[in-house]
Amino acid sequence: MVAPRDARRSPVDDAASVTVHDVAREAGVSQSAVSRAFTPGSSLVADKRERILAAAAKLGYRPNPLARSLIRGRSGIVGVGVANLANPFFVATLQLLSDRLDQNGLRLMLFPAQGEPSIQDVLHYRIDALVLLSVSLSSLLAGECRRAGVPIILYNRTTDQDDASCVVGDNAHGARAVAAHLLGGGHRRLAFLSGSPDASTNIEREAGFTAYLAEQGLPPPLRECGHFAFDAAMAATRRLLLRPDRPDAIFCANDTMALAAITVARHEFGIDVGRDLSIVGYDDVPMAAWPSFALTTYSQPAAQMVDETVRLIHALRESPSNHEAVVCPGKLVVRGSSRPVA
Amino acid sequence: MVAPRDARRSPVDDAASVTVHDVAREAGVSQSAVSRAFTPGSSLVADKRERILAAAAKLGYRPNPLARSLIRGRSGIVGVGVANLANPFFVATLQLLSDRLDQNGLRLMLFPAQGEPSIQDVLHYRIDALVLLSVSLSSLLAGECRRAGVPIILYNRTTDQDDASCVVGDNAHGARAVAAHLLGGGHRRLAFLSGSPDASTNIEREAGFTAYLAEQGLPPPLRECGHFAFDAAMAATRRLLLRPDRPDAIFCANDTMALAAITVARHEFGIDVGRDLSIVGYDDVPMAAWPSFALTTYSQPAAQMVDETVRLIHALRESPSNHEAVVCPGKLVVRGSSRPVA
DNA sequence: CGGCGCATTGAATACATATTCAACGAATTT
DNA sequence: AAATTCGTTGAATATGTATTCAATGCGCCG
Secondary structure (H helix, E strand, O other), X not given: OOOHHXXXXXXXXXXXXXXXXXXXXXXXXXXXXXXHHOOOOOOOOHHHHHHXXXXXXXXOOOOOXXXXXXXXXXXXXXXXXXXXXXXXXXXXXXHHHHHHHHHXXXXXXXXXXXXXXXXXXXHOOOOOEEEEEOOOOOHHHHHHHHHHOOXXXXXXXXXXXXXXXXXXXXXXXXXXXXXXXXXHOOOOOEEEEEOOOOOHHHHHHHHHXXXXXXXXXXXXXXXXXXXXXXXXXXXXXXXXXXXXXXXXXXXXXXHHHHHHHHHHHHHOOOOXXXXXXXXXXXXXXXXXXXXXXXXXXXXXXXXXXXXXXXXXXXXXXXXXXXXXXXXXXXEEEOOOOOOOOO | OOOOOOOOOHHHOOOOOOOXXXXXXXXXXXXXXXXXXXXXXXXXXXXXXXXXXXXXXXXOXXXXXXXXXXXXXXXXXXXXXXXXXXXXXXXXXXXXXXXXXXXXXXXXXXXXXXXXXXXXXXXXXXXXXXXXXXXXXXXXXXXXXXXXXXXXXXXXXXXXOOOOEEEEEOHHHHHHHHHHHHHHOOOOOEEEEEOOOOOHHHHHHHHHHXXXXXXXXXXXXXXXXXXXXXXXXXXXXXXXXXXXXXXXXXXXXXXXXXXXXXXXXXXXXXXXXXXXXXXXXXXOOHHHXXXXXXXXXXXOOHHHHHXXXXXHHHHHHHOOOOOOEEEEOOEEEOOOXXXXXX
8 A cells, every 4th residue: 555656657758658656756745735736726735736746747647638528528529520610611610610629628520521430439538518610410319319418509400499599690680791793783694503402501592682682573593503512513603694584693602602693604604793783692602702703692791600519518517408500690701603683 | 157147147138239249159169259250350260250250240249349349458439620711621521521530430529629637538439540630739639649659640731840640741842833823814913921930831831932932032921810811811902002003913921821812802903803913822721722712722632632541640650659740732723813924 | 076267246436526514612601 | 713605636437348367067088
């Protein structure tokens, strides 16, 4: 009982594993005291805490996050599932999220949202939350998370279930703003280039757009599906522009598809985009501002949405079942790809 | 001593924490046996293993990765540091890496490579490796990793230290191929739009380009710095094109800058890119193939580089100090932004 | 048939820390 | 001055699993 730990002490220098016990010995206190020194709000006299922290700094000690997570039942890791990074809006989001989480002392575990098995694994890390970037929520996964006590935050998606929080842009407002802008420019033959038909984001944007047109006494827009992807959107644009009743304006459900539409219109049909045909996107990705495209688009406030996501993570840590639905309004950014309001 | 664990048993249903002990009880074996059933290569008779796995499946048991990592001294997590995701080449790499690691049963912990403190934290997760995407290696960090026993893999960067592995493209070959292509197109007033001057990637590309020109009896190219960034590259391009001895060809150290150069040349100077001015990039990001740019560029094989990275992770797991330098050759992809060889 | 190795197994220990528990002393209250 | 509360503290326990250790039983060979 005298020195079971000291026996292990000598060959320790090879690894950088300095533990609480080393610090405790150095500072002449108990292991508990060292642990408390690194736990804000725990009971410890100030000067002793300082002495411990000094000893820890001297030895280069940092609490082992694995051991800490194991006993606390919470790891400070946030799981982030992303379907694909082809859309620059999600790349920007990921970058922002990475920075914000880091600033909040949280770790970011990234995984491809395709394979559900890998999600299962990530759940067992006792993660603080699961953030799904534009990924639909299967009720199966929702059940897994509920049983594991892991709150889900849907980013840029909603769900009809009430077992997840979500952070979304104001799709209804955005779509109506786009419709108003196009009608104000004198357009009457409108088209909607849709994303994946079952995505809540797409549904809301299409519904808002169509609703506004109806209110103005116009028929529903032409419609083609580009699945939120560049190549599919190119094909969809071709179909639209080959129609006898060619549209004079296309509202695309995201910027990636809008850039594809501009490309096809300009290079395959020789159309002067912004004069003979207006194209409007959604998201306001960096490329939208490039002179080559000058894309009019509804800007989603990624930074604000990420901030809300991090706020939700903290809030759900307190009350894991108190789910919120946060809506962040954006604003229309008018550039050269659409005819200005007369 | 009879049932200290059964006392804890009743209120367990709230969390999804089914442990080895639950499985052991269900299967009527010891805790050790359950652990062995989930450890390939351990000694356990076949039918007992099956019975245990069946019990585990019935209870929905999965080994707790935190506890497992703690005792094994290795977490199966790979730390990935990325400076910024503005360059689509690294976005594509991240996507590929995410998929490949997942397929290999490894987890990906992403962190912003700016703040060294956060790296310190990540190191303590007993990660299998630290992959730095186009991030230079400070000797301080190298020391930390060596002491922690964490192998470093530099992606798209080299280092003169021998305490890290690296996976890079063949910059010398690429730069020379670009030079040959431009000279073959009849260009004689060449410029190099450089990235960050101290990046190994930039140094090698510039050296290869300049060396080839020298071999052909040509002076060194004009030179401006765009820091691998779009905006800075726009400014640098303006400076180049305003010179009295305006270049007739620009080799850009990456595609992002090349797209900026095309943008400025075309929209600010009215230049017909591909006829009056050739612009060549490096990386072959998806946008390079878009008709709006049709960028000639040296294609880096991201998929192959990622595969090599994962292979290195496994290799370094066996012998952590056996560092390798892997060079993956690419190939020149000629598109419309450069005048073809006469 | 006896001894020797070998695979199999459960008990015990270790991984590194957070937190409960009980004790202790000091400060405050009655 | 005695009693009571409260902040501090170290010992002990818990987190969930991998692995060492010793014991057991079996087959094989001499």
